[in-house]
Amino acid sequence: MDKDEAYQRLESHGIRPSLQRVEIMRYLLSHRTHPTVEEVYEGLSGKIKTLSRTTVYNTLRMFYEKKAAQMITIDEHRVCYDGDIHPHVHFFCNCCGVVYDLMNKRAPSQKRTVTDGFLVEDSQLYYRGICPKCMEEIAKKKAKAN
Amino acid sequence: MDKDEAYQRLESHGIRPSLQRVEIMRYLLSHRTHPTVEEVYEGLSGKIKTLSRTTVYNTLRMFYEKKAAQMITIDEHRVCYDGDIHPHVHFFCNCCGVVYDLMNKRAPSQKRTVTDGFLVEDSQLYYRGICPKCMEEIAKKKAKAN
DNA sequence: ATGGGTGCAAAGGATTTGCAACATT
């Protein structure tokens, strides 16, 4: 149960693997739902009785700064995180608030590059709109109305 | 001073042109600095004595919903708005917090399209890193240290 | 014993909500 993917991700990004950090990374890697701080906290507070929100905040932020996770600011209300560090497009449903991956879409690479004197450290491509589920819901409601 | 660009932008997007709305749009169009709600409020509260933050919040949000402005969530701490509705890339400086336009970069179009059952209503491409100004500052500090 | 890591409680700050007043048709 040691030396798993989570542990290795921390090591390879120069992050000391404390118990909390490993568990938070493990949560990120096993929940590909773009969790918020609150969700990670809720998900782990049963397993780590003393866990605090502050630690989750600090840890996720550090994962992002060390490029061990992606920070997603697609939802104006809350930041969420993604353990998948390959470039891919995120879709935010304006209706239900879920963040989806759009794997088929091409996204800019995450490599450090310099453009016009700007040092690019990371990039995010966001789409917003209505997800298939909500589209169906809306269609149902319309059908009922008639 | 009537029927200016701001007024027309509202009309063409189906927004009733109240005094506040026209002024807020005029502010957006004449300040290409990606202002926050607070900045718009500060900038106009001298001109419109009774203006409230609530109105600025509601109005900017509605501009975004009616596609009369872009909503930018690149900064995790605050939302900002852009009167330029042509697709272009935004760059956030992690150091000074300024949001820049990267005009030379290609951005996805803002047209409504359907991809894999997802209805895309708008898209945003964000780069984060260090801006030229801050790069220079850092270089200066390094030079001094030696 | 020293520095890094954690966690509690409090503070901070952006945004929303409820509701009353106001304007406009």
Add this chain to the structure above:
DNA sequence: AATGTTGCAAATCCTTTGCACCCAT
């Protein structure tokens, strides 16, 4: 009158900060 618009005050909620404690080296 009816509807849409504005604005104040209060509430909400995400996030940060300060500080003390703890753990490992």
